[in-house]
Each structure stands twice: as structure tokens, then as C-alpha cells.
Amino acid sequence: xxxxxxxxxxxxxxxxxxxxxxxxxxxxxxxxxxxxxxxxxxxxxxxxxxxxxxxxxxxxxxxxxxxxxxxxxxxxxxxxxxxxxxxxxxxxxxxxxxxxxxxxxxxxxxxxxxxxxxxxxxxxxxxxxxxxxxxxxxxxxxxxxxxxxxxxxxxxxxxxxxxxxxxxxxxxxxxxxxxxxx
Numbered sequence: 795x796x797x798x799x800x801x802x803x804x805x806x807x808x809x810x811x812x813x814x815x816x817x818x819x820x821x822x823x824x825x826x827x828x829x830x831x832x833x834x835x836x837x838x839x840x841x842x843x844x845x846x847x848x849x850x851x852x853x854x855x856x857x858x859x860x861x862x863x864x865x866x867x868x869x870x871x872x873x874x875x876x877x878x879x880x881x882x883x884x885x886x887x888x889x890x891x892x893x894x895x896x897x898x899x900x901x902x903x904x905x906x907x908x909x910x911x912x913x914x915x916x917x918x919x920x921x922x923x924x925x926x927x928x929x930x931x932x933x934x935x936x937x938x939x940x941x942x943x944x945x946x947x948x949x950x951x952x953x954x955x956x957x958x959x960x961x962x963x964x965x966x967x968x969x970x971x972x973x974x975x976x
Contacts, residue, residue: 810926872899872903876896879931889936898930899927928943
């Protein structure tokens, strides 16, 4: 797959549905190799931008520490996120296995990796990654677009609700502690 890295990346950005159909039978190991290559490239480009903005020492520090932690964190995050996503995919009818969900998460990372290192354009990459994840779930799990969208959006909504509840709880705890000390 590494020999086709640039072509795969280009197709996932410009013609994602056809490329996702072609990647349906791709081995999961190859998808992880692709993810690691994306992370390495993103880390190096981020280090270059950091060096240009914050100085060479900052860029080298980001590269050295960021590269290893980015690879490990991305693999762990991909696996945890994929398991959570797959629960919703399964509930909504996706039956092609967790491997396809993991590949969907990996391939949907491409826009973020391509644009994420460029200040301000990273937001566009995040939005396109979100859309690509819905398309990837639809294609790799043989689901309708609506069910794929619900499977992708629902965990985010739950996460936001939990974060708001945690923040509200924190405000109550801090508020009551402050009042108690007066």
C-alpha cells in the first residue's frame, strides 16, 4: 500500500466513494501502516510549522516527542474510537465487522492529516473528515447514508452532553466549596 500512498490519499480526498469501495477488501494491517504513514507526515509538517512560528528548538522538540506520542496515541485513539463507533454502527445495522469500522476511521482521517498542519485550514480538514467518516461507514458497512450519519453523530452528541453535565457538576462543586469557605 505504501507504493500507492499518494494515489490513495488523493482518491480519498477527491473520489472517496469509489476509493472506499476499492479499499473494502484491504487488509486491516495495511490500513494501520497507512495510518502510521499519515501520522509521521502530519507530525513532520506540524514540527516544520511550529519551527517557523515558534523557533527551531520548539520544532525539533515537537518532532522528537510528538512523533512517538502521535503514533502511539493515534493507534490507541483509533482503536478506542472505533470500538465506540462500532457499537452504534452495529445497533443501526452494520454487520460487516469491527475491522471495517476501524478502516473507516483510519481512512476518514486523511483530510485532517492533509490539512491539519496548516493553521486555520485544519478546521476544513476536520469537517471533511467528519463527512468522509459518514461515507466510509456507509460504504464499508453497507449502510444507508442516514444510518451511517446517525452512527457517527450520536456518539459525538452523547460526548457533548456528558461534557456539559461534567462542567455543570464541576460548577456546583466549586460553587458550594466557595460558599462553604466564606
